[in-house]
Amino acid sequence: MKIDYVKNLARNKNLVVETGTYMGDGVQKFIDCGFKRVISVEINGNLHKQCSERFRGNDSVEIIHGDSVQYFRDNAKTFPEDIFIFLDGHYSGGATGFHDEPVPLLNELKVILSEYTHDKLIIMIDDVGCWTGLLPDGDPAWDWWKDVSEESILKIVSESDFKANYFYDDEKVTFVLDLTREVEG
Ligand SMILES: C[S@@+](CC[C@H](N)C(=O)[O-])C[C@H]1O[C@@H](n2cnc3c(N)ncnc32)[C@H](O)[C@@H]1O
Secondary structure, three states, rough: OOEEEEEEOOOOOOOEEEEOOOOHHHOOOOOHHHOOOEEEEOOOHHHHHHHHHHOOOOEEEEEEEHHHHHHHHHHHHHHOOOOEEEEOOOOOOOOOOOOOOOOOHHHHHHHHHHHHHOEEEEEEEEOOOOOOOOOOOOOOOOHHHOOOHHHHHHHHOOOOEEEEEEEEEEOOOEEEEEEOOOOOO
């Protein structure tokens, strides 16, 4: 995630919600981007505890312990218009964890798009290489990511009230959905 790229995309956005905190480096980058509030959701108890310590005393940061899909079920309806969403919550082996599925991305999207109430929204999805063939041969993550593709993401958008402009960054690390609610009639 490149700070200038995010800053440009998230002009006028004050709040970022990140799924998957891990060690908190993404949170620090979002602080450096100038967001007034950073919320990050982490399923793993130890990582949540470590990151809560790391950002203790920073009132603009909230590290939430829980499943990202449930977090969106509980909160997406009340999200403000000036939100930027960064989806990076997935099992990556090692110290990381997961809830119902290693990669909850498609379910996160479904819930966000059905619950969010405003007409415009930007969602950035990380680790595009995991579904565009950059994983090493035999890596177990092939299986974790098997349902994720540009097509499966855009299918979820097509089943929602939103239409999307979508694009990759130059290095094809992130995929951005720039969403606008379709107005009937
Ligand atoms: C790739 S790491 C996140 C890296 C971090 N966003 C950064 O930029 O430094 C993925 C994290 O997602 C967490 N995770 C996996 N499934 C999750 C879920 N359902 N809800 C929340 N966090 C989840 C993992 O435990 C792991 O720490």
